[in-house]
Amino acid sequence: MFSLAVAQNEAKAQYSLGVMYYLGKGVKQDYIKAFNYFQLAAEQGEITSQYILGMMFYQDEGIEQSYDKAMHYYYLATEQRNADAQYQLGLIYHNGIDTAQDFAQAIKYYQLAADQGCSDALTNLGLIYSDGLGVKQDYN
Template identity: 30%
Template sequence: MSDSSNTFDIDLASGIAAFESKQFSRAVGLLGPLAERGVIDAQYRMAIMAQNGLGMLPNPLLAYSYMKSAAKAGFGLAQHGLAFMYMEGECTDKNPTKAVEWFKRAAEQGLIGSLTTLAMLYEQGRGVTQDLDEAKRLYKLAGFDEVSSSG
């Protein structure tokens, strides 16, 4: 193993540890350069910090850019995060159709939160045609036995 890839691994591990322990300024310093080089784990965490102004000033454009890069690379949590951005109109324009598309991708990777949100969107007809059967199927997949409906 070369020294540069060893440093890379150490910076990534240290950056993730800093992020997890809420040392956001340190995390930004370590993960920023890695995110620029296309490291998905670093991009996802940089997106979270840029979105919420953790260890840096809030930067919606950077947050969206990194979240989308990590999502396109197939990172489930980033797919969920990007879907949420589209659903809420946070860091980008509100786009319920794109939100559903990205929640589906994350749900395919087994993210329970994405399955649940998708079920809710089908139940409410947000970004998709209302489909209570599909909502029920998704809730079941997410581990909910019986969903009580009012009425």
């Protein structure tokens, strides 16, 4: 059933098959096949596939690690208001992972994620302000 939908270029089916291969649900786990299905779906704007590709590149899961490619997919997902991708970009800028540490950018992406209910982003915003990292220290 999924195969027919994938053949018809259905992004949700491509995403679903990607998840099946990524997790090994009903099929043998295969990160390469998962990556290929996620990439097909991401090219059509499927937001969760974009985020997962970012994670796969970031964490070196079945594909060669590339922070540049991870950030590319996080940016795509962020443009569609994916809070997880926004939080990840906040972390990257906060910690200066393969990019210059930039607290203003970290605050921007943490705030976007926090506005959507991401508690980890809210926690990190609080830490940035309480420590005065790139901003005036503020305990309120």
